[in-house]
Amino acid sequence: MSDKRQPAPAHAEHAPLQLEHFLPYRLSIVSNTISQLIADDYQRRYDISMTEWRVMAVLARFEGLSAREVAERTAMDKVAVSRALARLVAADRVNRDTHDGDKRRSVLSLTESGWTMHDEVAPMARAREREVLARLDAEEQMWLNRILDKLQAGNM
Amino acid sequence: MSDKRQPAPAHAEHAPLQLEHFLPYRLSIVSNTISQLIADDYQRRYDISMTEWRVMAVLARFEGLSAREVAERTAMDKVAVSRALARLVAADRVNRDTHDGDKRRSVLSLTESGWTMHDEVAPMARAREREVLARLDAEEQMWLNRILDKLQAGNM
DNA sequence: ACGTTATAGTTACAAATGCAACCATTTGCA
DNA sequence: TGCAAATGGTTGCATTTGTAACTATAACGT
Numbered sequence: 001m002s003d004k005r006q007p008a009p010a011h012a013e014h015a016p017l018q019l020e021h022f023l024p025y026r027l028s029i030v031s032n033t034i035s036q037l038i039a040d041d042y043q044r045r046y047d048i049s050m051t052e053w054r055v056m057a058v059l060a061r062f063e064g065l066s067a068r069e070v071a072e073r074t075a076m077d078k079v080a081v082s083r084a085l086a087r088l089v090a091a092d093r094v095n096r097d098t099h100d101g102d103k104r105r106s107v108l109s110l111t112e113s114g115w116t117m118h119d120e121v122a123p124m125a126r127a128r129e130r131e132v133l134a135r136l137d138a139e140e141q142m143w144l145n146r147i148l149d150k151l152q153a154g155n156m
Numbered sequence: 157m158s159d160k161r162q163p164a165p166a167h168a169e170h171a172p173l174q175l176e177h178f179l180p181y182r183l184s185i186v187s188n189t190i191s192q193l194i195a196d197d198y199q200r201r202y203d204i205s206m207t208e209w210r211v212m213a214v215l216a217r218f219e220g221l222s223a224r225e226v227a228e229r230t231a232m233d234k235v236a237v238s239r240a241l242a243r244l245v246a247a248d249r250v251n252r253d254t255h256d257g258d259k260r261r262s263v264l265s266l267t268e269s270g271w272t273m274h275d276e277v278a279p280m281a282r283a284r285e286r287e288v289l290a291r292l293d294a295e296e297q298m299w300l301n302r303i304l305d306k307l308q309a310g311n312m
Numbered sequence: 313a314c315g316t317t318a319t320a321g322t323t324a325c326a327a328a329t330g331c332a333a334c335c336a337t338t339t340g341c342a
Numbered sequence: 343t344g345c346a347a348a349t350g351g352t353t354g355c356a357t358t359t360g361t362a363a364c365t366a367t368a369a370c371g372t
Binding site for chain 2: 014017031146147148
Binding site: 049051077079080083102104105 | 358359360361366367368
């Protein structure tokens with residue numbers, strides 16, 4: 001953030017927003033940078049988007065979820081999930097069955113190949129997360145967790 | 157984060173990612189929720205996107221910037237800025253002149269109408285920010301700032 | 313049993329975004 | 343001077359994303 005030159009500082013009477021000190025703006029910069037850093041890893045190696053990876057991550061934890069449940073757990077909307085699933089099924093990363101007793105519901109799980117990919121990507125993702133967290137000391141990490149919890153709790 | 161039921165906890169040997177404790181994921185949830193909260197405010201009232209608003213906010217602080225400089229200060233890429241400017245100029249929120257002595261550069265500033273809008277939106281945005289920050293106590297706010305600074309500094 | 317309402321998921325279309333190629337102008341330097 | 347490289351900005355095209363409408367099945371109330 002080098003700030004050498006100060007072009008025509010604008011009208012004080014208008015009280016302009018200072019974007020660089022504005023929380024939502026700063027959050028989105030940091031968040032996007034970090035997410036992209038990790039996404040680059042697996043997008044280069046596999047042909048998969050961030051949304052697709054998130055769907056896979058959830059299915060790795062919870063086998064047999066329906067699409068709606070995946071949407072809930074990833075905080076994505078159902079259309080995004082539907083599209084991600086279409087690609088994942090086509091690429092044979094995910095298996096889609098139909099629920100017995102409710103033909104609307106799908107029953108999702110990773111395929112053999114899905115698991116293989118997951119088992120390579122998950123450690124990479126965790127490693128990147130550690131890299132990022134390494135910039136903070138233990139105390140800061142603790143506060144960050146607490147703060148994210150609180151901010152997240154507010155918006156529900 | 158109600159977690160009533162625990163569907164088929166998946167294979168421990170695969171060490172699946174716990175999305176809900178994964179920093180990049182949590183950050184993006186919080187960031188998107190907050191940004192959207194604020195964007196809703198002005199998107200309902202005015203026909204303007206988040207990128208357009210950011211361009212306006214920067215021009216309110218620094219009159220006479222060029223498009224490239226706006227891109228730098230908003231951390232948007234130049235194509236996004238170019239398009240935002242096209243709409244803003246068409247809507248008569250922003251004035252575009254040509255730099256004397258360098259006909260490539262544009263010289264940008266808010267119009268009368270741009271200022272009017274700015275002067276309504278900026279306080280709303282600040283109010284929302286305060287709402288969000290109100291969920292944190294003074295100490296937490298202090299740490300959040302410090303942490304964002306550090307995380308931001310890393311990615312440059 | 314029957315119609316209404318709700319739920320799971322997909323599709324169609326519009327708007328937003330990203331990337332590469334592209335003009336115009338300026339800069340650097342032989 | 344003149345020509346290659348750099349810079350500011352826009353345009354075209356393909357991909358992504360968001361929203362609403364739609365299909366199919368299930369649940370509910372009478």
